[in-house]
Each structure stands twice: as C-alpha cells, then as structure tokens.
Amino acid sequence: MVGHNIRRARPDDYDKIITVVDNWWGRAAVHNLPRMFLDHFHRTSLIASDNEELTGFLIGFGSPSDPRAAYIHFVAVRPEARKSGLGRTLYEAFFTLARSDNRTTVTAITSPTNYTSIDFHRSLGFTVTGPIPNYNGPGRSLITFTRPV
Numbered sequence: 001m002v003g004h005n006i007r008r009a010r011p012d013d014y015d016k017i018i019t020v021v022d023n024w025w026g027r028a029a030v031h032n033l034p035r036m037f038l039d040h041f042h043r044t045s046l047i048a049s050d051n052e053e054l055t056g057f058l059i060g061f062g063s064p065s066d067p068r069a070a071y072i073h074f075v076a077v078r079p080e081a082r083k084s085g086l087g088r089t090l091y092e093a094f095f096t097l098a099r100s101d102n103r104t105t106v107t108a109i110t111s112p113t114n115y116t117s118i119d120f121h122r123s124l125g126f127t128v129t130g131p132i133p134n135y136n137g138p139g140r141s142l143i144t145f146t147r148p149v
Contacts, residue, residue: 004055004086006093009045014038016054017076024076033059033074044070044097046090048077055081058090062101070098070149072108091124095149108145109135121145 014035021029038045041061048056056077063069072094077086098106110117112131122128126145135142 003050004048004081004084004089005050006046006048006089009038009042009047009057009059011038011042013042013047013054013057017057020054020078021076024078029074029076037061037073041073044094044101046093046097048081048086048090050081054078056086056090058094060094060097060106062098062103067102068104070094070101070103070106072106087120088124095147098149104148106147106149109142110145112141112143114143118143121147 014037017038018030018033018035021033037059041059044061046058046060047054057075058072059074060070060072063071072091075087075090077090095106106126108121108126110121118128124147126147128143128145130143131141132144133141135144
C-alpha cells in the first residue's frame with residue numbers, strides 16, 4: 001500500500017499503541033489490550049506506519065490449541081487513514097502469516113452492535129455468526145467471524 005510500511009510488531013511497539021488506542025476506537029479500549037499481547041505475540045502481529053508515525057496495527061496469533069486456527073484479537077487504524085484500504089492490507093498480511101504457519105482458518109469476534117466491524121469482515125469474506133448468547137459469559141453475546149485462508 002502506497003505511503004504505509006507494514007512490518008511485524010516488536011514488544012516495544014506497545015507503548016506507542018496504548019497511547020492512541022482509546023482515541024482511535026472512540027471509547028475505552030485499553031483494558032482489551034494488555035502488554036502481554038506484544039510481549040508474546042509480536043511475531044504474528046503487525047504495525048503500519050507512514051513517515052515513522054503509527055497509522056495502524058493488528059494484534060493476532062496462531063492458536064496454541066488448534067494448529068489450524070489463527071485469531072485476530074485487536075485491530076485499529078488511525079482515523080485519518082481510514083477508508084484507504086489499510087485495514088484490508090493489515091488483514092491480508094496477517095492471512096499470509098497464518099498460511100506460512102500452516103494455519104487454514106482465521107477467526108475474530110466483535111460486539112453485536114459493531115456494525116462497521118461486521119460489514120468490514122463480511123467484505124473480506126468472513127462468515128458472520130451470531131449474536132451468540134453468553135459467548136463471553138452471562139449477558140455477553142458476541143458475533144464470531146471465520147474465514148478460510
């Protein structure tokens with residue numbers, strides 16, 4: 001993608017990510033992204049930047065329990081970079097990483113009210129299921145996404 005460098009994350013990227021995540025998501029989201037994700041899953045997570053400024057990131061990993069599955073935990077794109085294809089580019093780069101690790105399926109989840117995420121995942125070829133009642137405990141229904149890679 002012109003203007004955006006995509007690279008694998010490093011543990012020290014956490015400090016940059018955590019300072020922008022609430023603003024980029026438009027709500028409190030820091031609690032969904034503890035440092036351990038970059039400490040332990042930086043090899044399968046991605047950073048996008050332009051002119052050394054963070055423009056997006058994707059936190060994902062291969063399932064330790066299912067050798068065929070990979071999971072995308074958290075994605076964000078700087079508001080000014082949205083609608084540029086950067087989100088799609090991050091996902092495609094993750095699909096490539098998953099395939100190179102012999103993964104055949106990528107999964108993700110979101111809230112039933114996150115229509116932007118639901119539409120975005122559909123546009124990438126994910127199967128959308130749900131809302132699944134009590135997915136994350138009593139009263140916490142979620143939408144699941146699954147896509148072969």
